[in-house]
Amino acid sequence: MAQLTTDNPKLTSASATFSLPGIRTWGLFSLLILLLLALAASLSLGSVNIPLKDILRILMGQEASRASWERIIWMVRMPGALTAGFAGAALAVSGLQMQTYFSNPLAGPFVIGISSGASLGVALAVLAGGLSLLAAAGLAGTLGLAAAASLGAGFVMILVLFTARRVSNHLSLLLIGVMFGYMTSAFVSILIYFSRPEQIDTYIRWGFGTFGGVTWQTMRVFAPVVILGLIMAYSQAKQLNALILGENYARSMGVNIPRARFMIVVSTALLAGVVTAFCGPVGFIGLAVPHLCRGIFHTADHRILIPAVALMGAVIALAADVIASLPGSINYTLPLNAVTALIGAPVVLWVILRRKS
């Protein structure tokens, strides 16, 4: 009798997986609620204490108790929160695509050389005087760094993909990415060795990552690129599902491999590239979030995973941003990358340990 009672629920819940897609819809819905909560937390926490009532009034377009609060919400916290949300979604979805495409659970958004390229670009700009060149071209400050990062990322990514055309298997492509990473970091070390402390400081700060660097003006580039990348990724959900079985099977099921590969790589480059350009090399979100969502949703179906991963990525990025700003003063925020690593590394460890058993 005991046998029967333990067996039955398992059977019904398992068959419910197909007959009731509602469970997954509810999962996505809960993530949406979580995202709103994280947005609210991100807007209400900061160095200046603004009551929730006033935040709501400001969001509705009404007068707040103090005029300066309006400025803080609209000009500082809102762009920061939106940037964190978009960046988290972008990194997580590009990480998911790379993990599926390379059939490697430890692949992330940066395996095609984007972050190493960006760091090289920024190092050249900051340490080797490229910044003044960019400033002369009308790209000063954050925009200059973003331009340098994009150029570097694009350059190294093209090198990696060009080299990758000569190898057939995915493991080699991953290794090529890693080797290019070593080469760029070697270059960067040399540049650092010959630089002044204040230049090095700027470079290291860029490396910490931040969601605070996007203004409403640059948001006009940032948000559309992320949305375009996300749409491209979702359009490949069916192809990504087939690619789980590897390229040979996918081709036999009618997948146009070159086209799918193009869409996946371009969308990853857009998503990870624009985030790295504006926020620096934000690590671990792209690596950890897909695993978290697979574990929670118990599926390999990208039609569910892509929206789930995007929402979860946004939630985690907002949470990381809130935690990073917990010390409570503009001058004393924690490095974003330290926070994402502290959240992300345990998730990755959990994945590795679970695979062993």
Place this chain on the structure above:
Amino acid sequence: MILTTHNLTIGYTKTIIAHNLNLSLLRGELVCLLGPNGAGKSTLMRTLAAMHPPLSGEIRLMGQNIRQLKHPDLATRLSVVLTDRPDTGQMCGYELVALGRHPYTNWSGRLTQQDQQIIQRALALTGATDLANQPVAQLSDGQRQKIMIARALAQDTPLILLDEPTAFLDLPRRVEIMRLLRQLARQTNRAILLSTHDLDLALRTADQLWLMAIGGIIQTGAPEDLVLNGAFQTVFQNDGLFFDLDTGAFRIHDHPTGKISVHGEGIRATWARRAVERIGYTIVDDAPLVIEVLNDSYKLRGKIYKFLYNLVKDLA
């Protein structure tokens, strides 16, 4: 006629593996491609599956040259079961079989009622319905192979190609998979071509054999015809292996050690013969060396042996 090849030459730019192949596959038939390692079975399978270009000649699938078929069209005519072992993560059996509907679903991959019926039927036909809700990563090799076959069935193609579907399986599972494939060929009226190293199973289950010898010559026919005309023996016989026409099985023979007679009847005598053949003796009727098979023991040179193990030890 599902598939025909016309003067097909296969191989790579520098080496021709086989030329002028004129082969055909019929509906409802299970065909096994057999041949020693290095004969080019994989290359032939890959060429037929349009995964590798032919050097010359053409392959017609349902009357159309496969080189001219677009990938989506090819996918509705030809499905494959490969030796690849993809990491399927959290994917359950049903989701994997559902991938077979890929060529028929819309851009988002949504399954219609009809798709779901076809998936359920594929699971039922392969006896994999119980596996539908289980993560594929946790299935045994045999169960996994059934799910992969169900996926190919769900793809609903007149031709299924399987590359060594019984490799890595234990004997009962191999028999099960081969029987399943033969049954599927009949029931669903498809052509099924598989490559295998299981000579014995292929002899017992295939409707037709394609025997590929080193040098790329392929002989086709019913298994029995190929045994009787000596083709089977020629392709596989070498120094260590010898095909016994009486038993229909291969025997391993070392350098002959001597002649021996086994007196007695029944199962115990049969296995006593096998025991001495194993160490290189030839069985003859009137050798001076004689084993007498008694009720519960064996007698050799006046000595009684309870187990063949000791008898063989003394002989060797």
